[in-house]
Amino acid sequence: MHMRRSAAALLLVASGLAGCGGGDGGSNSLTYYIADAAQEDVATRCATESGGAYAFNIQRLPNTAAGGREQLLRRLAAEDRSMDIVSVDPPFMAEFANAGFLRPFTNAERQEFSDGILAGPLEQSTFRDTLYSAPLYGNTQLLWYRKSVLQKAGVDPAAGPVTWDQLIEGATKAGVTVAAQGRRNESLMVWVNALIASAGGSILAEGSENLPSDQVKGGIDTEAGAEAARIMHDLAVSPAAPAGFSTAGEEDSRAAFQEADGGFMVNWPYVWAAMDSAIEEGSLPANFKDDVGWTTYPRVAAGTEAASPSGGLGLSISSFSRKQELAVEATRCLASAQSQKEFMLTAGNPAALGAVFDDPEVREKFPMAEEIRTGLDAATPRPVSPYYGDVTGVIQTAFHPPDALSPDTTPRAANSLLEDVLRNKRLI
Amino acid sequence: MSTTIPAAPPQKVAEAGKTTRFRLTDRARKERNLGWMLAGPAFFVMVAVTGYPILNALWLSMFDYRLTDPAGRDFIGLGNYLTILTDGLFWRQFGVTSLITVVTVSVELVLGFGLAMVMHRALYLRTALRTAILVPYGIITVVSAYAWAYAFSNTYGFVNGIFGLGEFDWFGGTWSALAAVCVAEIWKTTPFMSLLLLAGLAQIPDDYLEAAKVDGATAWQRVKRVILPNMKAAIMVALLFRTLDAFRVFDTVFIMTAGSQNTETLSFLAYRQTISRVMVGLGSAVSVILAILVVLIAVMFVKVFKTDLSQQRGDRK
Amino acid sequence: MKVSRRNQIFWIVGAILIIAYAVIPVLWIVSLSFKEGDDITNKSFLPTVWSWENYRTVFASDLFTTALRNSVGMALIATTISVILATLAAYAISRLDFPGKRLVLGVALAITVFPVIAIATPLFNLWRTIGLYDTWLGLIIPYLSYSLPLAVYVLAAFFREIPWEMEQAAQVDGATAWQAFRRVIVPLATPGVFTAAILTFFAVWNDFVFGITLTSSEAARPVPAALAFFQGASQFSQPTAPIAAAAVVVTIPVVILVLLFQRKIVAGLTNGAVKG
Incomplete structure (x- = not known):
């Protein structure tokens, strides 16, 4: 008797608990799942402007790209109906779109959301000729340098584009560092992709986008793949590699660049805003930025234009959302030119809309606005593939640690690992 | 769930005539019913919450199944197991896991024994000692991992400063990263080991030691001839528990290295296939293999080393 | 046992070393949590300026406070359920003769050796189908998979030490087994139940794997999983000091329990073999 009654009570508690899961909230x-805290401010403004047409329930994504992907993937796979707008890191979009997790934008919407968007951000928001994300911001890396080291290093960006080899050699000569992201996470993938693309290659063979996983072919076992492995290795073993190279992410690179022996760095434009904060806090001298210059991403070969990395963030609508029309309406505001400008000014992340770069406020805060815009137009997205998660996993396994790479063996090993993993023959 | 509450009625009918025996049997029957009434819910919950997932994992492990590609779900029998067992990565991670297990458990045994001795002998600071030792035991593993990751970090940490290592990047190489992971694991779990050993230590009658002392045995001889042999059961149980735990290490590695520099363990391999790659079938197969390995370790301890688990139960006959 | 003065000094030094061993890493994370700005990367043990900044940051964010509420709530519920069920089961195992009692213990042991990660995936699949994904209940149930066997274990060991003569005496006085259980055994068993509750709470409080695999929003995410959601100044910077502050906050309950119940916890872990 007692037992039965308590079991019933337990069940009651249980159903109550289960109920507090997917709250719909009006x-x-x-x-709205956000990846950057600054998105919340924009959302607040949009909600106010909508005059009560919509409001937001903000949910955060983890602070790493991979963590964000895993989180969204699980939530979307669970066909959660309470999820409306999600912030998707562009390389992961194809995987979600292919699985039917994202609502494709209609042709009219596509027109609207892609109007004026720069080439890099637009390309990575499109999968099988359908727009799945409204670009909120675009991102590309620049080559940052300390003006004071140029002469000693014998590198002159003003005289024309710089190559990786010149950087490594020059920095070694000048006793300064070249900071890049050698950490085994998505930032390593960004680097490898940029190097292979700059050398004229691509990680996946042409047309892989539409193939089932067991027919996808890699494009790493090529001259371009070998060049990428060579440059990464050369930098990692040279005196120009900052301490802790194989574990350095973006912030570690910035820290190395700000050190006394900082010389060069490839990094996203957020560093400019981050240096401001460091100066404000007093951890950098007030005149530090006077010494900082920038130019387009380094080339692999002197004669071939660099394919700079492409990043950013897109807003997608969940296929399982019950309020898709309203979500599209809200996205119009969240990804508007005004919002992109605010986002650029507060978070330091470049807009995806070309016109924003003409804004005087933006120009004032980002003296390199023109270079960023050019970079975004020339940026080469990471491979668009429904199996991107595996692709990046393989690259991060095969191209790490950088000092152990070899142009003779790494490309072949990476390529066969990639194809085997996609055919479910090997693990990563 | 083959064992359910045994049906009692037929017996009752058969024995209804014999009054005295009926009373006894009736009592036994009541006891049996009460036994299952009391133990049943716990038993049922334990079986329900783990039985389903375990069977489901076995079933899923026979599919080539990617969560984002539901249409491509194929039955491949033992294919996933074949893939895993023929992959060098699996064996390398098996090696890493075994290495972490052997290193941490053996260091913990020595350190834990020292700790237990001090706890057993120290007359002063007893409460402070036992309280302090329980902090690592109770602390969240993830918190311990963060604390050590930051301590070893070449950006935030004090470790390099103390040992004059400058910019040394602990997480930049396999061996140093594994060392950092082992330190964190050892710190967190030695107290548990030492408490289990303390239980064994407390069972050794003082007069054994006194007798050895009278015979002129040195401290080391007393440890070797009296203490250790009498603690064998406690040591084996402590080793078993910690080995099973260490072999499943995940949190510490996840936080400290995220698996880079070849520091991935088997639990991590399962996590990567299942959660990162959403290859549910492959991931389940890794999990099943991991479970089998853990069971093998347990069986090995019980059969080969004759670890008597009832000793742990306080059943000292 | 007579111990010479020199010997005692030896043991005291040992004790101090051990205390240092146990608390230094904790003090380090506490110290880190009070660092601000440049101090975070000063690579020395102590901050130059002590600041509450990080605590303000973590408590100002819903992310952390909700996670803390989830952690506390789910840990308490899972602990309560485990201890209630385990008390009944452990009493039956140690006191009553019934077929299958070895099976109960065997199952408890078998479950504790199964890797959590192996349970997480099938549960994710099941939960998303039946709607338990990202709910409190969806985490409490898997917590039971390891908290319940642990509680059964600890309690069964405790119950063996209880002087059962008193129960028999009660039964002779005409009480039924159930009455004897309620009036005599429950009061005797309370300390053990309490200890089991603490150990179970620690185990559930420690969860990470279920927390990261079975949640995806603030609805049920526990603190250890929430730490990965903290954001730094920019999207690439690691929020080291706020993580440290949050880590300290979740360690406080552990320290309080340890300070209050040191003796009980030690006894629980050593099955009452250590007196005092």
């Missing part, structure tokens, strides 16, 4: 409340 008929016009949209659940």
Whole structure:
């Protein structure tokens, strides 16, 4: 008797607990998964401007790209209906779109959301000729340098584009460092992709986008793949590699660049805003930025234009959302030119809309606005593939640690690992 | 769930005539029913919450199944197992896992024994000692991992400063990264080991030691001839528990190295296939293999080393 | 046992070393949590300026406070359920003769050796189908998979040490087994139950794998999983000091329990073999 009654009580508690899961939070409340805290400010403004047409329930994604992907993947795979707008890191979009997790934008919407968007961000928001993400910001890396070291290093960006080899050699001569992201996470993939693309290659063979996983072919076992492995290795073993090279992410690179022996760095434009904060905090001298210059991403071969990395963030609508129309309406505001400008000014992340770069406020805060815009137009997205998660996993396994790479063996090993993993023959 | 509450009625009918025996049997029957009434819910919950996932994992492990590609779900029998067992990566991670297990458990045994001795002998600071030792035991593994990751970090940490290592990047090489992971694991779990050993230590009658002392045995001889042999059961149980735990290490590695520099363990391999790659079938197969390995370790301890688990239960006959 | 003064000094030094061993890493994370700005990368043990900044940051964010509420709530519920069920089961195992009692213990042991990661995936699949994904219940149930066997174990060991003569005496006085259980055994068993509750709470409080695999929003995410969601100044910077502050906050309950119940916890872990 006692037992039965307590079991019933337990069940009651249980159903109550289960109920507090996917709260819907009102008929016009949209659940918005954000990747950057600054998105919340924009959302607040949009909600106010909508005059009550919609409100947001903000949910955060983890602070790493891979963590964000895993989180969204699980949530979307669970066909969660309470999820409306999600912030998707562009390389992961194809995987979600292929699985039917994202609502494709209609042709009219596509027109609207791609109007004025720069080439890099637009390309990575499109999968099988359908737009799945409204670009919120675009991102590309620049080559940052300390003006004071140029002469000693014998490198002159003003005289024309710089190559990786010149950088390594020059920095070694001048006793300064070349900071890049050798950490085994998505930033390593960004680097490898940029190097292979700059050398004229691509990680996946042409047309892989539409193939099932067991027919996808890699494009790493090529001259371009060998060049990438060679440059990464050369930098990693040279005196120009900052301490802790194989574990350095973006922030570690910035720290190395700001050191006394900092010389060169490839990194996203957020570093410019981050240096401002460091100066404000007093950890950098007030005149530090006077010494900082920038130019387009380094080339692999002197005669071939560099394919600079492409990053950013897109807003997608979940296929399982019950309020898709409202979500599209809200996205119009969230990804508007005004919002992109605000986002650029507060978070330091470049807009995806070309016109934003003409804004005087943006120009003032980002003296390198023109270079960023050019970079975004020339940026080469990471491979668009429904199996991108495996692709990046393989690259991060095969191209790490950088000092152990070899142009003779790494490309072949990486390529066969890639194809085997996609055919479910090997593990990563 | 083959064992359910045994049906009692037929017996009752058969024995209804014999009054005295009926009373006894009736009592036994009541006891049996009460036994299952009391133990049943716990038993049922334990089986339900783990039985389903375990069977489901076995089933899923026979599919080539990617969560983002539901249409491509194929039955491949033992294919996933074949893939895993013929992959060098699996064996390398098996090696890494075994290495972490052997290193941490053996260091913990020595260190834990020292700790237990001090706890057993120290007359002063007893409460402070036992309280302090419980902090690593109770602390969240993830918190311990962060603390050590930051301590070893060449950006934030004090370790390099103390040992004059300058910019040394602990997480930049396999061996140093594994060393950092082992330090964190050892710190967190030695207290547990030492408490289990303390239990064994406390069972050794003082007069054994006194007798050895009278015979002129040195401290080391007393440890070797009296203490260790009498603690064998406690040591084996402590080793078993810690080995099973260490072999499943995940949190510490996840936080400290995220698996880079070849520091991935088997639990991590399972996590990567299942959660990162959403290859549910392959991931389940890794999990099943991991479970089998853990069971093998347990069986090995019980059969080969004759570890008596009932000793742990306080059943000292 | 007579111990010479020199010997005692030896043991005291040992004790101090051990205390240092146990607390230094904890003090380090505490110290880190009070660092601000440049101090975070000063690579020395102590901050130059002590600042509450990081605590303000973590408590100002819903992310952390909700996670803390989830952690506390789910840990308490899982602990309560485990201890109630385990108390009944452990009493039956140690006191009553019934077929299959070895099976109960065997199952408890078998479950504790199964890797959590192996349970997480099938549960994710099941939960998303039946709607338990990202709910409290969806985490409490898997917590039971290891908290319940642990509680059964600890309690069964405790119950063996209880002077059962008193129960028999009660039964002779005409009480039924159930009455004897309620009036005599429950009061005797309370300390053991309490200890089992603490150990179970620690185990559940420690969860990470289920927390990261079975949640995806603030609805049920526990603190250890939430730490990965903290953001730094930019999207690439690691929020080291706020993580440290959050880590300290979740360690406080552990320290309080340890300070209050040191003796009980030691006894629980050593099955009452250590007196005092």
